[in-house]
Amino acid sequence: xxxxxxxxxxxxxxxxxxxxxxxxxxxxxxxxxxxxxxxxxxxxxxxxxxxxxxxxxxxxxxxxxxxxxxxxxxxxxxxxxxxxxxxxxxxxxxxxxxxxxxxxxxxxxxxxxxxxxxxxxxxxxxxxxxxxxxxxxxxxxxxxxxxxxxxxxxxxxxxxxxxxxxxxxxxxxxxxxxxxxxxxxxxxxxxxxxx
Numbered sequence: 001x002x003x004x005x006x007x008x009x010x011x012x013x014x015x016x017x018x019x020x021x022x023x024x025x026x027x028x029x030x031x032x033x034x035x036x037x038x039x040x041x042x043x044x045x046x047x048x049x050x051x052x053x054x055x056x057x058x059x060x061x062x063x064x065x066x067x068x069x070x071x072x073x074x075x076x077x078x079x080x081x082x083x084x085x086x087x088x089x090x091x092x093x094x095x096x097x098x099x100x101x102x103x104x105x106x107x108x109x110x111x112x113x114x115x116x117x118x119x120x121x122x123x124x125x126x127x128x129x130x131x132x133x134x135x136x137x138x139x140x141x142x143x144x145x146x147x148x149x150x151x152x153x154x155x156x157x158x159x160x161x162x163x164x165x166x167x168x169x170x171x172x173x174x175x176x177x178x179x180x181x182x183x184x185x186x187x188x189x190x191x192x193x194x195x
Contacts (some may be wrong), residue, residue, distance in 0.1 A: 045107040061085050064110030068093070074137045084108070088139065089158065092118065092132045092164065099126050100167055105154055114154050121155070121173060145170020179184040 061073050071091040078086060085108060092103040099119035107113060118126060135157040143152035147169040155173075156164040165173050 003005065033102075061108060062108055063089060064089060066110050066112070067091050067104065067106055072134045074135065074139055076139045087114065088142075090134060092127075092156065094126060094129050094132075101127050101132060101164060103154070103156060104133060114166075117167045118154075118156065119163045119167055119170055121163040121170065121177065123162070127158065127164065129160075131158065131160055135159045135161075144173070147176065158177060 005029050012114055063071050063077075068091045069091045071089045073087055075085055075087040078084065086094055087107045087108050089108070089110075090103070095102040095117055098117060100119050103113060103114065103118045122195075137157065142154055142156075144155050145151075146153040146166070151164050152180065153169050154164075158164065170180040
């Protein structure tokens with residue numbers, strides 16, 4: 001009976017030793033799994049963070065530094081290389097120096113495409129700041145052949161139905177409108193430097 005007891009004690013010690021080794025393997029495996037999960041979580045967070053930064057850059061257009069915060073944005077396309085939005089920023093304000101409204105048009109990066117004084121195509125008065133609200137801007141119908149040169153000039157539609165045109169081109173554009181040749185001056189695309 002003593003020998004049976006020794007065998008069972010020896011077996012028990014062996015089993016305990018095997019269980020301890022198995023537990024050590026389980027603990028090591030659990031540690032490895034936790035490390036793997038932690039690394040995967042960090043990599044996933046980095047990928048999501050980078051994607052959200054890129055998406056924010058792609059989805060949100062930011063007002064350039066040379067434009068007022070209340071500028072209006074219109075999308076004209078997307079870059080083929082990095083999918084950034086391509087478009088134009090518009091802003092107008094009353095000019096205190098002369099009796100006109102000053103308007104600036106830039107691209108998404110702040111490169112100026114037009115910066116000058118504008119007046120309503122019809123009527124005599126300057127548009128008040130509170131009325132300088134743009135109507136829906138269509139990039140395909142925004143530029144017309146200038147009256148003082150053959151270069152495209154902007155025609156900015158306002159919410160109240162007024163159309164602003166550059167001061168230098170106003171008399172010629174008014175004549176074109178009066179003679180019924182207005183549509184001949186329409187350019188169905190942006191000027192080359194604005195594309």
